[in-house]
Amino acid sequence: MVVSVSVVLLLVLLAAMLMRNRALKPSHAVLCVLLGFCLASTSLAPTIQSTLTSTASLVETMRP
Structure with missing residues (x-):
């Protein structure tokens, strides 16, 4: 459930940025x-x- 909420928030953020630009x-x-x-x-x-x-x-296992 947490992953889907995070993905939705990310997609909303990307859509908002694209609409702003x-x-x-x-x-x-x-x-x-x-x-x-x-x-x-x-x-x-x-x-x-x-x-x-x-x-x-996969992204969760990556370390910067």
């Missing part, structure tokens, strides 16, 4: 959110979730 319009952001909801209800959802989880664990 006028690289992402609000309509594009809404489209991305709707796409995310559609992907969550498909058979790809477990694959996406496992990829995000494994990437988060």
